Amino acid sequence: MDVRSAPLLQLVTAGQPKKPTFTRPPAQLRGALARRTPLDPKTDKALIRKGDALLAAAEDEARETAAAARKANRSVAYLRRRPLDHAEACYERLRAYQNPRGLVSRWLGSGRRAALFVGPSRTGKSTAAYAICNEANDDGVWVEAWTAFDLWRTLRSEGDDGPCWSRVTSCDLLLLDDLGRERVTDAWREHLTEIMEVRWARRRRLIVTVNTPPDPEGAYRRLVDPVDQGGYGYGDPVVERILAGGGLVIFDGPPFRDLVADW
Ligand SMILES: Nc1ncnc2c1ncn2[C@@H]1O[C@H](COP(=O)(O)OP(=O)(O)OP(=O)(O)O)[C@@H](O)[C@H]1O
Ligand SMILES: [Mg+2]
Numbered sequence: 001m002d003v004r005s006a007p008l009l010q011l012v013t014a015g016q017p018k019k020p021t022f023t024r025p026p027a028q029l030r031g032a033l034a035r036r037t038p039l040d041p042k043t044d045k046a047l048i049r050k051g052d053a054l055l056a057a058a059e060d061e062a063r064e065t066a067a068a069a070r071k072a073n074r075s076v077a078y079l080r081r082r083p084l085d086h087a088e089a090c091y092e093r094l095r096a097y098q099n100p101r102g103l104v105s106r107w108l109g110s111g112r113r114a115a116l117f118v119g120p121s122r123t124g125k126s127t128a129a130y131a132i133c134n135e136a137n138d139d140g141v142w143v144e145a146w147t148a149f150d151l152w153r154t155l156r157s158e159g160d161d162g163p164c165w166s167r168v169t170s171c172d173l174l175l176l177d178d179l180g181r182e183r184v185t186d187a188w189r190e191h192l193t194e195i196m197e198v199r200w201a202r203r204r205r206l207i208v209t210v211n212t213p214p215d216p217e218g219a220y221r222r223l224v225d226p227v228d229q230g231g232y233g234y235g236d237p238v239v240e241r242i243l244a245g246g247g248l249v250i251f252d253g254p255p256f257r258d259l260v261a262d263w
Contacts, residue, residue: 074142074171078133082145086130094131097253098124104249107207108132114206114246118219122255125209129175132207136173144168145175152182155191169198172205179210179223180232189238196241208242214252 039048091105099105107115115132117125130145137143144167146154154164168174174195182188199206210232212219223239225231 071140071142075137075140078137078143078145082130082133086127086134089127089130089134091131091135094128095124095253098128098251100249103247104128104132107247108136112245112247113200113203114208114242114244115249116219116242116246117207117209117249117251118212119214119251120255121211122257123251123253124256125211125251126177128249128251129177129207129209133173133175142170142172143175144171144173145177147177147181148179149182151176152188156187160191160194169195170202170204174199174204174206176206176208179208179234184227184233189235192234192238193241196238196244200241200244206242206246214250216248216250219248219250 039051041048091099094104104115117129119125133143133145146168151164151168155162158164196206210219210223212222220239222231223234223242224236225233227233
């Protein structure tokens with residue numbers, strides 16, 4: 001926009017509708033704009049320059065304000081969606097076998113693009129994943145944390161051009177929690193493949209948790225094999241894309257179980 005065509009109101013409030021904080025245009029310029037008298041490029045050069053600078057500053061400020069608001073909204077959305085159980089998850093609370101050789105606590109700072117947390121049920125995989133997500137969110141990283149089931153259900157109704165699709169393909173860090181609890185259909189396999197591909201192309205990070213046997217080969221087979229052979233049925237293309245540029249963390253400690261035998 002050029003200052004010569006900017007109405008006064010817009011010039012003063014652009015980007016800050018509630019509380020304009022930037023400098024008001026000089027009285028002479030305000031007068032000219034209010035009267036809508038055209039400024040003369042020959043005689044009003046300085047005025048036009050000043051007005052253009054003010055407009056540029058207003059536009060910069062509007063962009064920064066919008067970016068800050070987007071960041072804050074994403075963080076709030078993460079905190080709202082996060083299960084209560086994982087609100088306190090942090091590296092310090094993880095047991096040694098949930099953070100073998102610091103693989104979990106070092107992952108954010110490492111070059112590994114993806115992390116696949118595998119192992120038997122209740123060994124603390126989701127908690128370890130949320131320890132990373134909580135840390136990343138505190139650092140201002142855009143985190144989206146979804147259970148595979150919720151994502152499957154949401155994409156089934158929204159398809160691949162809704163807000164959920166754009167969030168999970170664009171965010172800096174995606175947690176896909178508890179893979180294997182949703183129904184693995186052809187449409188879901190295609191969605192997963194596409195999400196992984198887009199994120200790979202954008203170099204975005206990914207954490208996946210899934211219940212499997214506690215060894216690399218057993219975990220891989222469980223993910224890939226068809227359902228009638230005891231697997232989840234994701235097939236090679238999906239699993240290879242999840243693993244691309246990533247690493248495996250095996251959770252094989254004792255399960256967290258509180259078996260109550262009396263009350
Ligand atoms: N370090 C820890 N200290 C105390 N409780 C923990 C710890 N890690 C996990 N838990 C608790 O143990 C339970 C199981 O943990 P979590 O859900 O992370 O395991 P999981 O391997 O993801 O299990 P699932 O098979 O259900 O997906 C949860 O109630 C969790 O709060
Ligand atoms: Mg879990």
